[in-house]
Amino acid sequence: MTATATAATAAPTPAPARRRSTVWRKFLHSTPGVIGAVVLLLMAVVAIAAPLIAPFDPLTRAGSALQGPNGQHWFGTDELGRDLFSRVVYGARLSLETAAGAAAFACIVGLPLGVISGYLGGVVDAIVMRITDFVLAVPGILFALVVVAILGSGVLNLTLAIGIGAIPAFIRLARASTLSLREREYVLAARSMGASRSDVMFRTVTPNIMGPIIVQIIVTASVAILVAAALSFIGLGTPPPAPSWGGMLQTSRSYLYQQIWYAVLPGVALAITIAALDGVGRGMQTALGTRGPGRAKVGGMG
């Protein structure tokens, strides 16, 4: 009686504002979240408006090779005389496409599987979890490597490879979140009003686990950018002459002594993007009050 009494006395306090706007306000109070969101937004604008922003064609010669940063070529030029700033700008497009594609793919496949697995339990759960364990047992980068080796390189295959590797994390997160909701009274209430299992799973449970899932999407995006860069760096990502950040880092290695900026600037672009995603991820976590299983470790090989 005492516990219920305190709960009841707390109830008539002024009605809290809408939940959604509370989350939003908390997010705006998180410094890394706001900075990250602003940077990411700028990055997205740059990626979308790449043809308008880039002063040169990223694929053709624009001046003499291996220039340092100067008035005409802000980031200098590469070994073939292509404008580095333009290449980094187009590279943002490639990176963000891969990130968004991989995260979306992993979420679209992993989220429903996890919810089904967690809600139905039993044999279905056992099968899904064993497959998940199998995929998780292989390091993410190795898994992506194998997939690229099988499917061949290219932006789409790269995205797919990273996306597949990220599915297990979504399955596990969605499953764990579903398990925690399964015996909640509002889920029982949905069952008691005659809702079918799919109705309960996808209309009642799924919307209520989106908080941690959104954080996971952001984490996956940043991992995807890093893995894509790593694969390009070892020559398995986007094939040249496409302006991928990883590819630029790889080529620039040979010219470190002649032109240090060639290596530094694409690296900085990569680092800023990851840091921005990390910030947004942290901001979301603070706002949602979730620390999520395996607290957003940006840069870890999912």
Add this chain to the structure above:
Amino acid sequence: MTGDRTQPVLQVQHLVKHFPVRRGVFGKQVGAVHAVDDVTFDLYPGRSLGLVGESGSGKTTTGRAIMRLIEPSSGTVQLGDLTVDRHTDRRRLARDMSMVFQDPLGSLNPRLSAVANVAEPLRVQGIGNASERRARATELLGQVGLRADQVERVPAEFSGGQRQRIGIARALALEPKVMILDEPASALDVSVQAQVLNLLRRLQDDLGVAFLFISHDLSVVRHLCERVAVMYLGKIVEIGERDQVYDHPLHPYTQALLSAVPIPDPDLRRDRIVLAGDLPSPVNPPSGCRFRTRCPKAQAICAEQEPELKPRTDGGQPVACHFAEDVAGDGLAGAAPTTTAGPIGGRP
């Protein structure tokens, strides 16, 4: 709502729920939690049956097993002309029976507005289109006393009492014949409790819906229910009309429970029957009478023979006790509170 009021709308017979206890690598069943054991009762249209008992007595499990949120181990449930078993269409069942839960916030979908929460049963059952459902849900919320300008808010923005009224509106959406109310007022403070209970009573008068009212609070049950069933460790030990049970409790457990209800009168004294020990484990319930380990009247026969809950020849209510006759007239019954249904809740 009309129809024959002498025919039970809900008949529960020999309802049993045992939860298996498994141990070891291969999950060998080593025992069972006897959560509900052989529960039988009838509920009549437009009437209320209160199911009372302490925590762990199996009240909630009984409610959930009837609603088929938990699959019962055995027993039959007859809801009007619908026989409820594992093959029963859930959607069909939900049209005639609904449930109100204990936690007013936890039982509402936090992502949906009040009106959307109330419209959910209609959506699930495929009744009307979106705007018709909204109109009906708004009307239902009006019936439970929520203003039209409040219906767009999400559950977190309401007070406890308002939330529970939303839950009640939702349970009414499909115009059920039976509502199972699982401690609907326990999470609310006393003044709000009274509002919710009065609302329930009014709704019952208006709509003729039958209530299975699950509660640990004897005063609340007395206020709302015409009939009372007392549960102990998964079994009904006494069942009867409210006044009979409250004024002349026959089972020692009922007597002990009633003696624990505070009387709002400092001059009135009575002998409190204090039960020794805790509720025994439902995994291995005591042999014979389950109450014998704490019963002041226990004799040798109580350990050997299980008393049956059956109608009595002397006109008293059915009670499962070997010594019901003996205890009926020994003055303990007179010690039970005889205050009329007035103040609700333990403490003012």
